Amino acid sequence: MNDKYLRDIILNFIIAGKDTSANTLSWFFYMLCKNPLIQEKIAEEVRDISSREVEDEYVDDFVTNITEATLDQMHYLHAALTETLRLYPAVPIDGRCAMEDDILPDGHKVRKGDGVYYMAYAMGRMSKLWGEDAHCFRPERWLHNGVFRPESPFKFVAFHAGPRICLGKDFAYRQMKIVSIAVLRHFRLKLVDDAKAVNYRTMFTLQMKEGLHLYAVPRTIM
Numbered sequence: 001m002n003d004k005y006l007r008d009i010i011l012n013f014i015i016a017g018k019d020t021s022a023n024t025l026s027w028f029f030y031m032l033c034k035n036p037l038i039q040e041k042i043a044e045e046v047r048d049i050s051s052r053e054v055e056d057e058y059v060d061d062f063v064t065n066i067t068e069a070t071l072d073q074m075h076y077l078h079a080a081l082t083e084t085l086r087l088y089p090a091v092p093i094d095g096r097c098a099m100e101d102d103i104l105p106d107g108h109k110v111r112k113g114d115g116v117y118y119m120a121y122a123m124g125r126m127s128k129l130w131g132e133d134a135h136c137f138r139p140e141r142w143l144h145n146g147v148f149r150p151e152s153p154f155k156f157v158a159f160h161a162g163p164r165i166c167l168g169k170d171f172a173y174r175q176m177k178i179v180s181i182a183v184l185r186h187f188r189l190k191l192v193d194d195a196k197a198v199n200y201r202t203m204f205t206l207q208m209k210e211g212l213h214l215y216a217v218p219r220t221i222m
């Protein structure tokens with residue numbers, strides 16, 4: 001390993017890991033504002049689990065004391081983040097170029113040089129895949145007896161699938177869970193203008209057009 005190799009790895013992690021996780025958190029907080037009961041359910045899970053282990057008054061101490069075991073117990077939060085990625089996949093379209101003539105599993109022929117794309121955004125909203133309520137934000141669809149149950153990565157494609165599946169998937173969940181726990185333990189989120197439509201910007205990653213404008217109200221004064 002030399003400095004250039006190390007630089008490229010670090011750059012790769014920053015490019016692959018920054019906007020993806022940040023955008024997902026924006027969509028996640030947006031979904032929580034649109035679904036206040038779900039927001040409260042997550043806040044309750046955060047309170048239940050964290051109060052057993054960490055009772056720190058200060059956000060910094062609170063975050064420092066979040067353990068791996070705490071994160072592993074947050075099944076509802078994990079489900080809600082996954083549900084966000086189903087509806088708002090950070091990489092909405094992805095694809096590959098065929099290196100040689102090939103036949104896809106469903107019989108489609110591709111020729112060397114052909115581009116093959118899949119739309120994670122559309123797939124996450126297909127009733128054929130997710131049922132009639134595909135358009136609803138429902139974290140419960142990922143839970144069985146309160147425990148998170150993953151779907152095949154070929155159905156839930158937000159992290160891609162196969163040998164080139166996202167390398168940072170577990171890291172991303174950990175990072176997003178820590179931020180969510182810290183925010184929801186201390187604040188209740190509310191949109192500045194509930195009637196204002198939020199849309200996406202067509203980019204390589206699924207950015208929120210004009211950003212997310214919300215109030216973070218301290219839970220102690222509610």
Ligand code: HEM
Nearest residue numbers: 013016017020021024090091158159160164166167168172
């Ligand atoms: C919500 C967060 C994330 C999502 C939705 C996501 C999604 C994806 C997707 C769809 C790919 C496949 C891209 C392609 O090959 O065409 C990918 C690859 C990759 N991701 Fe992520 N990612 C996330 C966070 C992260 C983080 C935090 C890191 C690193 C710290 C990371 C590192 C990587 C790397 C290194 C690859 C390339 C893997 C390979 O080609 O073998 N990702 N990610």
